[in-house]
Amino acid sequence: MSPELGHLSLWLAFGLAAIVAVVPLIGAHRGDARLMAVAEPLAVGQFLFVALAFAALTQAFIVSDFSVRLVVASSHTDKPLLYKISGVWGNHEGSLLLWMVILTLFAAAVAAFGRNLPVSFRARVLSVQSMIATGFLAFILFTSNPFERLIPAPPQGQGLNPLLQDPGLAFHPPLLYLGYVGFSIAFSFAVAALIDGRIGPTWARWVRPWTLAAWMALTAGIALGSWWAYYELGWGGWWFWDPVENASLMPWLAGTALLHSAIVVEKRDALKSWTILLAIMTFSLSLLGTFLVRSGVLTSVHAFATDPARGVFILALLALTVGGALTLYAWRAASLEASGLYRPVSREGMLVVNNLFLAVSAATVLLGTLYPLIVDGLLGEKITVAAPFFNTITVALAPGFLLAMAIGPLMAWKRGSLKSVVKDLRPAIVGTALFAVFTLVALDGEWAPLMGLVLGVWLVLATAMELAKRIKLFSTPPWVSLRRLVGLPKRQWGLTLGHLGLAVTILGIAGSEAFTVEKLVTVSRGQSVEAGPYTFIFEGVNPAAGPNYTAVEGHFRVQRGRQTVARLAPEERTYTSPPNTTTEAAIKPLWHGDLYAVVGEPEQGGWSARLYYKPLVSWIWAGAGLMVVGGAISLTDRRRRVGAPTRAKADRADASAGPKSVAAPAE
Known part of the structure; x- marks a missing residue:
């Protein structure tokens, strides 16, 4: 499978996306079933062509085809197979291609599993989704071609950043992108409903399964990235409020608010305007994260160092996508009147409070993330918004959010009783x-x-x-x-x-x-260090080797009293392609906490080491x-698994109608 075939596949996908972005939308406007009918097969075709391109690039990495510039920059013949494959998305161009695989996969899923949606509405959703695909395929083809040839081909590649040569980072980006890009469907549902002008409980039932699936993937992706930072970076932390970490947290907060807000639309036909806005903003925050990672405006271990021209292209896409959606929202917002009334003390009221806290949290993280960039751009000053700012805001908002979260499920719909809830x-x-x-x-x-x-x-x-x-x-x-x-x-x-x-x-x-008990020490053979109720006994070091690195491996015996509870073997690894040194923590998870050891450089009289006892830390990822x-x-609930109830045959004659504001069945 040649890179040229992959490049051709991207052009064919671009052509199909451009057609679906226009033709079904015209068909839905005119009520022309033939024009609307092209949306489904061409949406599936987009996915197949993009998947073929991704397969071609993956094969180039597996066989170490160094005539492809991207393979040279991100791979090496000595890399294990897993990291050759993960190297496909360990760079700007390849990760963007993975982004497109997932974007077109969701469109194909709507085409395949959304047959019970009204034909005109499904056509509009696929058309909006294809508009996004058209923009990003243009970005790939004109500024970020992953199949660019390098002639003559060098005999060897430059390798992948050793920090990314880890199983956690191999699976973290695909999960994260499933979440990021999955929210595009909620965005497309929102824009399609705004075009149609009718939004109600049925629409909420359609959008919730797709939003929930994206939210699950984003949750898993964030957790996996946090776990990687915990054990790979060697400093014992799991969250650093890095701008790129924040870029994944913001759509998660907005997506969580969207899930809860859609419940109110479904049950009470209320909060329609706010829910539509949340659907737009959730995906907009995902696009913002894409801009931050790829624009070169920030420095992060997560970011791709790219030229500013690419950043301008993404910024233009962001402005068109978000600006167009918000303009449409402003045009239609006045017609989104809620028919369901409720008292502040009710389940709806608690869900509104929940939404307010989540929205304020997302806005605060956004402000803290962008403020240094704004100051730098306007005043030319370098400042940092550090962890204390984010921690303070989080601590201030958490009590109110958790109070509402606990009370809400016990409240009655429409009109609740605080006295009854307090009793419960x-x-x-x-x-x-x-x-x-x-x-x-x-x-x-x-x-x-x-x-x-x-x-x-x-x-x-x-x-x-x-x-x-x-x-x-x-x-x-x-x-x-x-x-x-x-x-x-x-x-x-x-x-x-x-x-x-x-x-x-x-x-x-x-x-x-x-x-947490932390000890930063220099240890010699036989020396013991107390960390909480545990004693770390250093037994020396020995050389070790991996497939593409050499290492110094330290050995610690951990005791509680006289009983040995763990043996830890942290490593300091040295890679040659590219040259770099990393630390590999050794961790013994216990139900009540982790034993954690890192070995560093040799020092006079011994070796530097970080030793930790971290109570309850593994509960973060268990939760x-x-x-x-x-x-x-x-998601497996029958009513959640399908985006809308199956319509009777008599109703299908009216399939071209958009989503109607009908009440969902009571639960």
Whole structure:
């Protein structure tokens, strides 16, 4: 499979995308079924051609075809196969091609699985999706060709950044892009509905499964990237408020708000205007992240160092996409009147509060991320917005958000009762208060992490109380409660696991921040170092070798009392292609915390080392896993699995009609 075939495939995909961007939209406007009918097969064709191009580039990396400039820049014959393959997206051009594979995959999925959507609406969605594809395919073909030849071909490549030669980084970008790009479908659904002018509960039912799938992938991608930073960079941290980290967090916050806001549209035909705006802004934040990574305006281990011309191209795409959508929104916003009324003290009210906190959090992260760039551009001054700013805002917003999150599921729709909710939550309130007193009296640490522990316990107990109420625990015989538990709808299990997952993550963050014991020492053979209840005993070093590196491997025996609980073998690796040195932490996960060791450079009298005991830190990723599992269970619910209820044959005669504002069935 030649690079020329891959390049030709991209041009063919570009042609198909340009056709779908225009023809079905005209057909939907005229009510012409023949013009609308071209959307589905051509959307699938786009995906097949882009996938063929990606396969061609992957083969070039696997066989080390150094006549392709990109392979020279990002690969080496000595690299293991996994990192040859991950090298495909370990650079600007290849990662953008992966971006396009996922973008066209979602369009093909709508074409294949959206048959129960009205024909005109489906045509508009695929047309908007193809407009985005047209812009990015043009970007690839005219500024970022991954198949550019290099003649004469050098005998060897330059290799991939050793920090990226890791299983975590091999799978992190595809998951992250599934989330980033997956939100494009919510964007396309929103723009298509604005064009049609009718938005209601049915539209919310259509958009939620696609949004949930993207949110799950983004959650998993962020968690995997956080885990990579934790064990690969060797400094024991899992989040650095790096601008590119923030670029993935912002659409996650907006996407979480979108999921909750769509519930209100579906149940109460309210918040329509706000939900449409969230759908637009969520994908806009994804595009902003793409601009930050590829424009060269920031320096990060995650960023691709590219020329400013590419940044200008992406900025133009961002302006056209977001500007066009917001212009359409401004034109239609006045017609998006809510028909569902509700009191502030209700489930809808709590979901609105939830949305406000998430929106303010996303806006704050956006401000902190862009402010240094704005100051640099306007005043020419270099400033940094560091972790204390983001941590302070997070700590300030978290209590209100978690309070609303715990109360919301217990509230009645339309009109709730605080008195009733307080009664239901009485055990959670008492339990949280007792834990808070114990935390403040018995534990010594910074107040912010200790508050995080209290909030995490609060959310666990409140979620348990909500589940107990649903199964009528203690108010009916145990076998009746068990039967109700088994019979709970999948969407309820998804909600419960999602909220518990967030609580577990908060406990992991707070526990690790409050109680981590860190020792930066120089150790000699036989020396022991105390870290919390554990003793690290240094047993020396020995040389080691990998497929494309040499290493110094340290050896630590970890004891608790007289019992050996772990043996750790951290490494300091030296790569030659390209020349670089990395640290590989050795970690022993325990249910209550991690034992963590890093060996560094030789020093007078021994070796430098970082030794940690990090309580609860693995709960951060366990909680993220629970959130993803909860989302997956919810997605398998029959009513969530398909974007809209199957229409009767009589209704299909009206298939060309757009989404109607009809009430969703009550739950």
